[in-house]
Amino acid sequence: MPPEPEPSISTLLGRAVSDAKRLASAQVALTKTELNQTRGKLAAGSISGIAALGMIILGTIFLLFTVVYVLVQVGLPAWAAFLIVTALLFLGAAACLLIAKRSFESIQGPTLAKAEFEKTRQAFGGRRDDGASAS
Numbered sequence: 001m002p003p004e005p006e007p008s009i010s011t012l013l014g015r016a017v018s019d020a021k022r023l024a025s026a027q028v029a030l031t032k033t034e035l036n037q038t039r040g041k042l043a044a045g046s047i048s049g050i051a052a053l054g055m056i057i058l059g060t061i062f063l064l065f066t067v068v069y070v071l072v073q074v075g076l077p078a079w080a081a082f083l084i085v086t087a088l089l090f091l092g093a094a095a096c097l098l099i100a101k102r103s104f105e106s107i108q109g110p111t112l113a114k115a116e117f118e119k120t121r122q123a124f125g126g127r128r129d130d131g132a133s134a135s
Contacts, residue, residue: 027120
């Protein structure tokens with residue numbers, strides 16, 4: 001059998017363009033997938049957090065009035081009882097804010113897609129040891 005002829009420059013160039021398009025499409029799809037996963041986690045966490053917050057607010061209102069009535073029955077003036085309950089509310093709010101901050105800090109962007117884009121950029125850029133790109 002005779003050896004296959006070498007492909008022409010235009011054929012090679014066409015294949016390279018086609019491969020580059022497929023690579024770009026794959027990277028865009030990866031980015032979309034990662035962002036959709038992040039969005040889903042954010043939505044689920046937010047909805048659950050809002051529902052819990054609503055129930056906590058209602059329960060807290062009743063509990064706080066109960067505490068005020070107990071403090072008044074113990075002998076404190078009403079203003080002092082309300083002041084104590086208000087201070088407890090501010091402490092509780094600070095604790096909730098710390099929990100919310102920790103939860104939102106754990107959300108990550110599309111790290112895998114970023115790494116793949118960087119690999120592609122370096123592959124097409126022809127990096128050298130001195131940090132300058134090859135011409």
